[in-house]
Amino acid sequence: MVEFERHTLKNGLQLIFNKDKTTPIVAFNVLYDVGSKDEEPGKTGFAHLFEHLMFGGSVNIPSFDTPLQAVGGENNAFTSTDITNYYITLPKENVETAFWLESDRMLRLAFSDKSLEVQRSVVIEEFKQMYLNQPYGDVYLLLRPLAYKTHPYRWATIGEKIEHIEEASMEDVKAFFDKHYFPGNATLAISGDLEFEEVIRLTEKWFGDIPEQKKRVRNLPLEPVQTKERTLEVERDVPLNALYFAYHMPPRIHEDYYAVDLLSDILSRGDSSRFYERLLKGTESFVEINAYISGDTEAGLFIVSAKLSEGVTFENAEKLIEEELRNIIENKIAEEELQKVKNKAESTYEFGKTSALNKAMGLAISSLLKEPELFNYEFELYEKVTTSDIQRVAKALLRKENRSKLIYKAKKNVG
Amino acid sequence: MLDRKVRPKMNSLGEIRLQQPISETLNSGCVYHVMNQEDCKVTKIELEFDAGTKYQGKSLVASMVNNILLEGTANSSAFEIASFFDSHGAFIDSSCTADKGSIVLHCLEKSVPELLPYVYELVQTATFPKEEIKNYLDIFSQKNTVNQGKVAWVARNEFTEILLGKDNSYCWKLTEAHFKEIDRIDLVEFYEKQYKNSTFQIYLSGKVSSKVIEAVKLTFSGKVRNSNSFETNTEIVANDKDMVVIEKGNSVQSAIRLGSTTINRRHKDFAALFIANTILGGYFGSRLMSNIREDKGYTYGIGSGVIHLNELSYFVISTEVGSDFTKKTLDEIEFEMNKLQQELVSSDELELVKNYILGNIMKGFDGAFSAMERFQMLNNHGLDYSYYENLIQKIKQVTPQQIKEVAKQYLKYNSLKKIIVGKL
Missing domain, CATH: 3.30.830.10 (Metalloenzyme, LuxS/M16 peptidase-like)
Known part of the structure; x- marks a missing residue:
C-alpha cells in the first residue's frame, strides 16, 4: 500500500x-x-x-x-x-x-x-x-x-x-x-x-494565487466502429520485411482493459510466452515478434509486430501468427498460464513502488484516470481476470474486421 | 506579497549518507554483499563474473555465452527455464559489459529460496545446445544488419577500433564475418573458465531477509572455485588518422563520436576532470547542450563523458545532428573545448555544477538498489568508500584555475580521434 x-x-x-x-x-x-x-x-x-x-x-x-x-x-x-x-x-x-x-x-x-x-x-x-x-x-x-x-x-x-x-x-x-x-x-x-x-x-x-480557470469539457470526435480490414503496403530502405497488425481495444479504465493487457502478456511477455516459444524459436520465420497494447486512455490499440526472417513471405508469416491467435480464441488457456502472467504483473508492481518518483508519477496518473486509490488497487483488477475473460476478449478483439495491417517491405527483397 | 523573481533560499545539502553493504566470503571463494531495504517486498540478486568481452579471443564469444547460459542446462530446456522463472513472476536476465558478465534475478523476496537452486543450475550445468546457438546467430546477425542502418550504431561500432586499435581487448567492433567464425567449442571453453569454475561476486539488494542470506549460503558454498581468467591486452594502438568519415549520403542526420584515452579514477586530477567534463557536456545545462541544442538547435541532444573501464579510461563526446550541421557542430565543439582551456569558469557556473554533482551523488545512494550499484562500481575498480569521501571533499575545494588546467591537459580538441557517419 x-x-x-x-x-x-x-x-x-x-x-x-x-x-x-x-x-x-x-x-x-x-x-x-x-x-x-x-x-x-x-x-x-x-x-x-x-x-x-x-x-x-x-x-x-x-x-x-x-x-x-x-x-x-x-x-x-x-x-x-x-x-x-x-x-x-x-x-x-x-x-x-x-x-x-x-x-x-x-x-x-x-x-x-x-x-x-x-x-x-x-x-x-x-x-x-x-x-x-x-x-x-x-x-x-x-x-x-x-x-x-x-x-x-x-x-x-x-x-x-x-x-x-x-x-x-x-x-x-x-x-x-x-x-x-x-x-x-x-x-x-x-x-x-x-x-x-x-x-x-x-x-x-x-x-495559491494562480488564477482559476474553468476546466473545459473534452469533446473528442468518436471513432466509428471499424467494419472491414484495412491494409497498407509500403516499401522502405530496411534490411528485413516487417508486418504489423493493429486491433482496436477498450479504453484504459474499461473493465476489460486488464484482460487485454494480460492477453498480450500471454502472447509475448518473457521467453516462455507463446510467440517467443512457438513462433520465434519454433518456426525460425521471425527475427522479432511481439504483442503489446498502446496503453492509451481512450480506446487504444492492441498491436502485433513482427520482423520476418530472410526468405519468409508475408503470406506465410501472417498464417503463422493467425494460427496462434486462433488457438487462443478457440482454446481456453490453462489456469497456470494465466497465473504466470499475473505473477509477473505483481512483481512489476512491487518493483514499481520502490522509488519515490514512480510513486509520485503513479499516483498522479491514477488520479487523472480515475482516483489516486487506483494506484493501490489496480493490481487486484489484474488478479480478477479469469481464463474465460482472456478467451472472451481475444474473440472480441482479434478479428480481421477489427484489424489494420501494415505490410512493411524491405526494398532489397523486392523483385 | 510573493516576489516570484527572488528564488527561495538555497540550503546546503545534508550529509550524504553512503550506505555500505555487509560482505562475507564463502568457502567456495565467492563473496556476497548485502544492501538491505526493509520496506519493500522484492529482491535483486546479481551474480557477477569476470566474463566481459575483454576476455574473449574472438568477437561475440562473451556475449553469446552470457546469453545462451539461459538457454539450456543438463536438466532443463530453454523453455523449461523460462517457464520456471516466469511462473514465479521472476525476471531472469543476463548482461555482458566490457569487463563483467552477470546473471541477474529480480523477484519477490518470498520466492528466493525456491529460485536460487535453478540459478545455480545455470551457472554450473549450462549445455549450449547447438540449435540455440544457431538460432542466436541467425537472429542476431539479422538484427546486426538492421543496426548497420543506424548512423549512431555504426559510429559506436567503429569508435573503439579507431581509439584503441583492433587488437586491444576493449575493441568491440563487430562485422558480418564474426558471425561465421563462431564455433560451439569457443563458447564452452569460455564458459568453463569464466563462469563454471570461477569465483564470482554476489550482490543482494532490496529486501534481504535472513532467509534470503541462508539460501545464498546454502546454494553458493561448497565447491571450491578459482580465479584464473583469460589474458587481456590493453596496449593502445590508435588509428593514424585523426578523422574517419563514413559516408551515408541519404541520411538526414550524421552521427559524430569523438574521444581520447584519459586518466583513471585513482589519478590526482580525477575529481577536477570529472567536474570539467560535467561543465563541458555532462549534464542537461552543459556548455555543449546550451550551445549546440539550446542556442543553435542542431541536435536533439549532445553529451560528453569519461568512461572508466577496469583497465583503461576514455573521454568521449557523442551526438546526432542534422546532416547540414555536421561541420558547424564540430566547429562549435572545438570552440567550447578551447574556451574551457582559455577562460576561467565563473564562480556561479562552477558552484552550480558542484551542487548538481553533489545532488547526483546523493541520488546514487537513494535506496538499496542504487546504493548497491555504487558499491559494485567501487568493488570492480578495487576502490573503497574513501573514493566518495575524497570526491565530495575535492568537489567542494576545486577552483576555476584547476578546471582550466585539467582542460588544457585532458580536454584538447586536436588530440581527439573523430568518427563521422553520415555527411560531412
Whole structure:
C-alpha cells in the first residue's frame, strides 16, 4: 500500500502527497491533462513542442534548469497522446525551489521568440532522429492514420508531419498555453520525507494565487466502429520485411482493459510466452515478434509486430501468427498460464513502488484516470481476470474486421 | 506579497549518507554483499563474473555465452527455464559489459529460496545446445544488419577500433564475418573458465531477509572455485588518422563520436576532470547542450563523458545532428573545448555544477538498489568508500584555475580521434 494524503486548492489544483521517510530525495511531479489528442488536425505535434517550450523560461524566471541544477536537482518531461508530465527530483533541503519553478511556469511562460525558434528546430531534429533516420522509425506514423479515421489518435505525439512543427507560430503557442495550462487542469504529486502540513503551506504559497480557470469539457470526435480490414503496403530502405497488425481495444479504465493487457502478456511477455516459444524459436520465420497494447486512455490499440526472417513471405508469416491467435480464441488457456502472467504483473508492481518518483508519477496518473486509490488497487483488477475473460476478449478483439495491417517491405527483397 | 523573481533560499545539502553493504566470503571463494531495504517486498540478486568481452579471443564469444547460459542446462530446456522463472513472476536476465558478465534475478523476496537452486543450475550445468546457438546467430546477425542502418550504431561500432586499435581487448567492433567464425567449442571453453569454475561476486539488494542470506549460503558454498581468467591486452594502438568519415549520403542526420584515452579514477586530477567534463557536456545545462541544442538547435541532444573501464579510461563526446550541421557542430565543439582551456569558469557556473554533482551523488545512494550499484562500481575498480569521501571533499575545494588546467591537459580538441557517419 502506498499511503497518501490529498488537498485541493481553491483554484482547482489537486495535490497528492506520499510520505517516504527512507529517501533524502523528493520526487515532484506535475501532470497536465493535455496530450496530442487535444491538438487540432492541422496543428499536430503541438503538445510535445509545447513541452519543450516549458523549459525556455517563465514570466519571472529566465531559466528553468539553471536554478534547479544549482540546488542539486534534475528534471525531465514527457508527452503522450493523453498527458504531458513534468518531473523533478531534488534533495529535500531545497524542495521549495521546485515549488517556485513549477508554479511560475504554470502562471505564465516568457514566450521568447528565440526559444520558439530553437525548440522548433530541436524538435525537428528529434523527429528525424527517432522517426525518420531510424530503420522502421515511421511505423507508427503510418499505423495510426490507418487504424483511426476521425479520432485524434490518428496522428502520433511527435506530429503528423514536420511541416506542422515548422509552421507553429507564437500566436498558436500562446493560445495552447491559455487553453491547457492552468491549476484546474493539473495534478501535483509529491513523494518524499516531508511533513504534509509543510507541503500544503508551500503549495498554497506558490500555487495559491494562480488564477482559476474553468476546466473545459473534452469533446473528442468518436471513432466509428471499424467494419472491414484495412491494409497498407509500403516499401522502405530496411534490411528485413516487417508486418504489423493493429486491433482496436477498450479504453484504459474499461473493465476489460486488464484482460487485454494480460492477453498480450500471454502472447509475448518473457521467453516462455507463446510467440517467443512457438513462433520465434519454433518456426525460425521471425527475427522479432511481439504483442503489446498502446496503453492509451481512450480506446487504444492492441498491436502485433513482427520482423520476418530472410526468405519468409508475408503470406506465410501472417498464417503463422493467425494460427496462434486462433488457438487462443478457440482454446481456453490453462489456469497456470494465466497465473504466470499475473505473477509477473505483481512483481512489476512491487518493483514499481520502490522509488519515490514512480510513486509520485503513479499516483498522479491514477488520479487523472480515475482516483489516486487506483494506484493501490489496480493490481487486484489484474488478479480478477479469469481464463474465460482472456478467451472472451481475444474473440472480441482479434478479428480481421477489427484489424489494420501494415505490410512493411524491405526494398532489397523486392523483385 | 510573493516576489516570484527572488528564488527561495538555497540550503546546503545534508550529509550524504553512503550506505555500505555487509560482505562475507564463502568457502567456495565467492563473496556476497548485502544492501538491505526493509520496506519493500522484492529482491535483486546479481551474480557477477569476470566474463566481459575483454576476455574473449574472438568477437561475440562473451556475449553469446552470457546469453545462451539461459538457454539450456543438463536438466532443463530453454523453455523449461523460462517457464520456471516466469511462473514465479521472476525476471531472469543476463548482461555482458566490457569487463563483467552477470546473471541477474529480480523477484519477490518470498520466492528466493525456491529460485536460487535453478540459478545455480545455470551457472554450473549450462549445455549450449547447438540449435540455440544457431538460432542466436541467425537472429542476431539479422538484427546486426538492421543496426548497420543506424548512423549512431555504426559510429559506436567503429569508435573503439579507431581509439584503441583492433587488437586491444576493449575493441568491440563487430562485422558480418564474426558471425561465421563462431564455433560451439569457443563458447564452452569460455564458459568453463569464466563462469563454471570461477569465483564470482554476489550482490543482494532490496529486501534481504535472513532467509534470503541462508539460501545464498546454502546454494553458493561448497565447491571450491578459482580465479584464473583469460589474458587481456590493453596496449593502445590508435588509428593514424585523426578523422574517419563514413559516408551515408541519404541520411538526414550524421552521427559524430569523438574521444581520447584519459586518466583513471585513482589519478590526482580525477575529481577536477570529472567536474570539467560535467561543465563541458555532462549534464542537461552543459556548455555543449546550451550551445549546440539550446542556442543553435542542431541536435536533439549532445553529451560528453569519461568512461572508466577496469583497465583503461576514455573521454568521449557523442551526438546526432542534422546532416547540414555536421561541420558547424564540430566547429562549435572545438570552440567550447578551447574556451574551457582559455577562460576561467565563473564562480556561479562552477558552484552550480558542484551542487548538481553533489545532488547526483546523493541520488546514487537513494535506496538499496542504487546504493548497491555504487558499491559494485567501487568493488570492480578495487576502490573503497574513501573514493566518495575524497570526491565530495575535492568537489567542494576545486577552483576555476584547476578546471582550466585539467582542460588544457585532458580536454584538447586536436588530440581527439573523430568518427563521422553520415555527411560531412
